[in-house]
Amino acid sequence: MSDELHRARRRHDDDRAAGDPSYARRSFLLAGGALTAGLVVGGGTAPAAAATRTTAFGTAPAFDPARAEAAADAQVARILLRIKPPRFPDRWFDITAYGAVGDDATDSTAAIRAAIEACHAAGGGHVLVPAGDFRTGAIHLLSGVDLHLADGSRLAFSQDPAAYLPVVPTRYEGTECYNYSAFVYAYQQRDIAVTGSGVLDGRADATHWWDWTGGPPPNEGPDKTLLLQQAADGVPVEQRVFGEGHHLRPNLLQFNRCENVLLEGITAKDSPMWNLHPVLCRNVTVRGVTIDSPHGPNNDGIDAESCTDVLIEGCTISTGDDCIAFKAGKDADGRRVNVPTRYAVVRDCEMADGNGGVTAGSETTGGVTDIFVRDCRMSSPRLERAIRIKSNPHRGGTIANIDVRRVTVGQAADAVVEIVLNYANVTTGDFPPDLHGITISHLTAAGAPRALNLLGLATDPLRDIRLHACRFDGMEEENSIQYVDGLRLDQVWINGVRADN
Structure with missing residues (x-):
């Protein structure tokens, strides 16, 4: 059993023991809507993961956008059913x-x-x-x-x-x-x-x-x-x-x-x-x-x-x-408490000034998972980034299944999307984050220095980052992408040029 599957099974079992009604969705990685191979769910065995696809940034799971969107929408619906003011x-x-x-x-x-x-x-x-x-x-x-x-x-x-x-x-x-x-x-x-x-x-x-x-x-x-x-x-x-x-x-x-x-x-x-x-x-x-x-x-x-x-x-x-930030404790104390932020929906919000429009981190130690962003508008000359995920090898934690859809960005002062594991310039430590399964679709941006700033670590790459049907206009610089395994760009346009891999 792979380390990733072992972690997924453990989260699944923990949620089932706690009576969490969403335990059956554990380990969903937005890999075309398929569950991780071999995970027992609801009395049966989930299908094997979809075929992989080799890209310039490693081997990525095959990605069916329509199937993935339907699965994400179903999870959003389940979350909203549980939230009662x-x-x-x-x-x-x-x-x-x-x-x-x-x-x-x-x-x-x-x-x-x-x-x-x-x-x-x-x-x-x-x-x-x-x-x-x-x-x-x-x-x-x-x-x-x-x-x-x-x-x-x-x-x-x-x-x-x-x-x-x-x-x-x-x-x-x-x-x-x-x-x-x-x-x-x-x-x-x-x-x-x-x-x-x-x-x-x-x-x-x-x-x-x-x-x-x-x-x-x-x-x-x-x-x-x-x-x-x-x-x-x-x-x-x-x-x-x-x-x-x-x-x-x-x-x-x-x-x-x-x-x-x-x-x-x-x-x-x-x-x-x-x-x-x-x-x-x-x-x-x-x-x-x-x-x-x-x-x-x-x-x-x-x-x-x-x-x-x-x-x-x-x-x-x-x-x-940061305008909206999802956090889960910091370093040693975060590991002691060890409680994640999970099952969150952000929709129909407007952001102006801020270091990030919607952010995960930097306090990610307990884990940040199952975050869904829908139909938000962001713009300001003092908005540094629209979507921002940040952690480092002191923080650790699992950051996974973050799904962003239909975000409109007017102006940003740095990268439109930033996902980095060197927050505060920390690049070494005993607790590397497990960051994977990030999907951004139907995002448009009108102006910023660059579209993407994606920085994993040589020993801890970002994994399975997917952009689908996104358009970035008015970008002034090249993307900055290092240590990313399984980056998938599908119907992504930057300054009018299709950037698919």
Whole structure:
């Protein structure tokens, strides 16, 4: 049995033991719709893999685009059937009834907390933030609570780090610790939501939060180094305590180990770092959200990390980093937790500024698999890449079955598609990623320096990368392709010239 088949069988068995309804799809590599040879599925034996085809970039499985698209569509349908947004009783708790004042001056933290606790105690419902500017510190949601921001409402978060104490269990860039609370936070809760048309305003700027990223001390550098060393040394999470006196920035919103999550309609802006960060969550819907945070460092828009069953649709995103990123823990701590992100659908979103439109990585240690991107539009002179997958031999993890279809790219500042295994210029390590089975079809791009930047490693090539029915116009430079085994270009046009292999 090959190593790849052994891994596929193990994932299949793990999913079956966990009761995952999609276990029967394990090891599907988009090789013309065929399952890996010999894998027992649903009481039978899957057919052998399709014939191979030799190309300039190695031997690739024969590829039937129509069959592969049908198989991917069937998996998307199964994922969407499992994703069900939470529903809430028709009970309303107006924060002004608990003492909140929307004058952009009064501290409403205690009033918002009281309204959330009352809603939870009553069996759930909606905590209403009416029109107005409400100053607040950390908001902690409880099971059964929808925090609803009415039209014209704004939660203006304190710029004082003390407003986010005591410390809470969190993940900082893929490593678990105790740190400042996210501005909106939940831990081990069910049926929670933030909805409405109001604004979560992190109020971060060059002198609050963002100044922790570099420049003269104090900054986050020593704390990041310490945290990673603690993880490498196996220090228990409970002893990795930061917060007061330290400089690890919190997220604008983090839901940690929660189930049945809805984020809908809201605008998020000016976060200290990552904006919306569900981590170790199951059944997550992010719908119609606007991320307006193009200026801050590490200001990712939506980062789903170690999550299962995720739908991101109809969102508009402009950030100082990746617009949407799928992550799964980092290095030693990612291997300790070892939970993948899998079964995610992104559709009908618009991206402007950002380092990547839709990204996997760089925190890939637990694995990022079964990601489907459909009907998105991306364009900005400050959008570096449209589709970006990044990892390195310290991160490891399996990155597989990522299927991108009908993406329209206007302008990008670097490669339209970038898949690299040397992130942060790391090319050696004990944990090479297993990256294979990436399909991009019906993508069009109007202008960028280059179409493709594909870089595996000499000892760890990218495998089975397929582009079908794609058109790249206005490309200024040649593709950069190294260490790729099984690259397939089918009906791919670059500057009007067919580039099939």
